[in-house]
Amino acid sequence: MSTQERKRLRLVVPNNVKGKVLKTCIRCRQHKTRCDAWDTRPYGCTHCMKKNVACTLDIITKMPNRSNDVMNRLVAEVKSMKSCVNRLVEHKAQMVEGLMANGLLKGGVASAGASNGVSKPTPSIATLERCLESPLSTPGPLTPESPRGDGAYVLDSDAGRQPVSLTHEEVLECFRVYEAHFNKFLPIFPDHFFETVSVGALYARNSVLFWSIILTAYLNSSNAARYLMLAAHMKALVVQKCWFNTPRSVYTLSALLILTTWPLPANKGETMSENLSVKYLSLMNNLALQLGLHRTEFINEFSHKTEVDVSTEISLNNLIRERIYKFISINSSYWLVYSGLSHFSLHGLQQDYIINKANQELLKKKIETKEDKYINSLLKISLIQVKSNETLNYISTNKSHTYSNQSSEKAMSMYMFEKILNNFNKPSSPLLNNNLIKISIEFSKLQLYVYAFGKSDISLSDYRVYVQKALKTCYSLVNLCSQEFGSVHNFNSLPIHYKFVIELATMVMLRIHSSPLLSSVQEYKVLKQNFQVLYGLIVKNTDGDWSILNKKTLKIVDKYNQVFRENPKLILSDSGSFFLIHKMGKYQLTSLSYDLIWSIYVSVNGRNHENIDMRSSINWSRFGLNPDMPKDREVIDYLSRDCSIFSNF
Structure with a gap:
């Protein structure tokens, strides 16, 4: 035996330990180097010999986690159970169809016996089973909406x-x-x-x-x-x-x-x-992200085991998927804003590749087809609606601002968004120049003015400016909608992008008609004429069943008009101020309809309706009216008598 081998330290193998003894030493495992201790035993490994240190085999005391294997096994078992349940359901459906086909259900046997005056006994189990026999080895898929044998x-x-x-x-x-x-x-x-x-x-x-x-x-x-x-x-x-x-x-x-x-x-x-x-x-939003519609160029990274192709042409496929993704954003914006829910969603603040690309194409006028320009224009307007809605909601709900600061910030924000929307109506605007887009622009402006109807630190004269702007926008919408939808047979056939417009404009004119904020009776006359035109579109060519789809809007208009006709004092004196929205201001765009519903509720459940002299019971000066002035007296007399918005002068 050589001198080097006599001096070489022997390999230390742990004994009586809980765990598994490895074939590598502690030092090699720590330094992540290859260990030959198992080959050089009973001496230590080569690395330990060079360092002249003790070589001890490492041990593992913690067993590996097999939870993933258990989870995979459970998932497989659950899938197998689901498959079994589906087959049982499908087989049961086939049994029922077989019974019906052989007349053993729904009066097939009983009615036959009754017609002969003889009560036939219930068929045996074997008879029932024979009628369920199928040439298929396994039950077919359950498709209750599939076409039948007669081609229907x-x-x-x-x-x-x-x-x-x-x-x-x-x-x-x-x-x-x-x-x-x-x-x-x-x-x-x-x-x-x-x-x-x-x-x-x-x-x-x-x-x-x-x-x-x-x-x-x-x-x-x-x-x-x-x-x-x-x-x-x-x-x-x-x-x-x-x-x-x-x-x-x-x-x-x-x-x-x-x-x-x-x-x-x-x-x-x-x-x-x-x-x-x-x-x-x-x-839809979740599915669009899962399918990768927001990443058209990398859709294969998202769309495993999915159907994302609409056409055999790749470029056309990308175009269609982009259109779908844009309309998901458009519909989300319209629904959330009109429902007063947009402040619960960050959808309007999210910018992604598709939306940014659409804006760039619109500004640079690189859009070739009319359909894509229409979609991009509607997308741009919908994003403005969401942004204005969220901005004004943040200002009104931010408790760190004083009442006067909120009013000034609100006025500045409204001026900014109004300026943007007015620029969209200019000849140099990149948006599509047709009535549908003009209606959407006016709808966005009307939303701004509805936000201004709530309580704020504003003078009566400035408030009347917003009321006049709102009426001007409503009249513009009446003309545009009459031109575009005059031949429509059914109001419910309009998409939400224009159905919401007509409903909101109708509510705005209904509310302004019941307030003393117009300066002459002639203005009320013009308002009623325009209201009746727009309301006529809602009830046009619809029978009793179709009215179910517009039941809420029709009921609000009818009942609110009835309340104001029978007891105008309730509407004119309830708020104690000249604001059109005073009870439900925190619900954004839906605040107007909620305020109308509140007045209806109070009329039905909460007040004593008495015939009171309107001239003496209402502080008309709060609305800027002087009973001693002939022109103001005409307005007071008009509002004091039976003044239904449906009646003619």
Whole structure:
């Protein structure tokens, strides 16, 4: 044995330890170097020999975590159980269909026996099982809305309602109606989509989009019965396809866009948090991000196992996906602002690649098609609406500012946004120059003036300026809407981008009519004439069933007008000030309708209605009126008598 081997330290192997003894020493593991201790035993490793240090094998006392393996096994078991449950449900559905086909359910056996006067016994289990025999080894998929053998398309998602059946010719007609009357408001599909689409193929690929198009087309019908029946089934179908299973298709996003542009009827007593359109918006935003629509150039990174192709052309695919993503932003902005919910969402403050690209294309006038310029113009206006809404809401709710500071900041912000919107109406504006975009611009301006109706540190003369601006905007909207929608058969066939406009302008004129803020009776006359034109669009060509879709608006207008006609003192003296919105100011754009509802509620439940002399019971000077002045006396006399907004002078 050499002298070097005699001096070499021996390998230390731990004994009687809890854990696992490794084949590498402690020093090599710490320095992350290759250890040959197992090969050089019973001596230490080469590295320890060079350093002349003791070589001790390392040990592991903590066992590796196998929780991930357990989780994966549990996930696999859950998926297997779900698959079994689905097969059981599908098999049960086939059993029921088999029983119905053989007349053993829904009076098939009982009615036959009753007709002969003889009560037949219940069939045996073997008889029942024979009628359920299927040539398939496994149950087929459950498709309750699939076309039947006679070529009809049947939708029966809601088990509590009668199924709706359409022939192939009726389906084709619905698609033609949608293309002619509705596609221009939501141009997300390529021009040749409706020319080349096969309704059968679209039905097989995505039934939600198929039935959404048909449902919307029935808004152009004079009879609401078929639409309301389809709408009930549509709600159940969306739950089946989008809630029970996560949709992974751009076509599903298109369907949800249609259902938020022409919203489904609201349920009785439905609150804003329960509104289906608001829920659909949340789902669409999440799905758009999951599918990668905001990153068109890198969509393959997001879209594994998804259907994101609409066309065989890559450039056209990107264009359609961009259009869908833009309209998701547009519809979200319109719904959240009009519902008074935009301050709960940061959607309007989020800028991404698609939105920034749209703004740049609009400013640099690089847009080739009219449809894309319309979409980008509407997107720009919707972002201005959200920004103004959130800015003014922040000013009014910021408790660190004094009352006077809030008023001055509010006035400056309103002037800034008003200036921006006025520039959009100039000939040099990059926005599309047509009536639809002009209506959207005027709608945005009207929103600003509604924000000014709330309480603030402002003089009566300045407040009247905002009232006059609001009326001027309403009259402009009346002219634009009459030109653009005069031939519309049904108010409910308008998309939310213009339906909300008419509803808000109607509420504004109704509220101003019940206030002494106009300087002459002639102004009230002009207001009533314009109101009746706009209100006529809401009730135009609608039977009793169609009015269900506008029930809230119609009820507010009718009851508020009745309250002011029967007891004007309640409206004129309730606030103690000249502000048009004084009770519900914190609800942003919806504050106006909430204030009208408050007056109706007080009239029905809270006040003693007495016939009081209006001249002596109201402080008219608060509104800048002097009963001794002839012109002011005319206004006082007009407001003191039965002055329905529907009556003629």
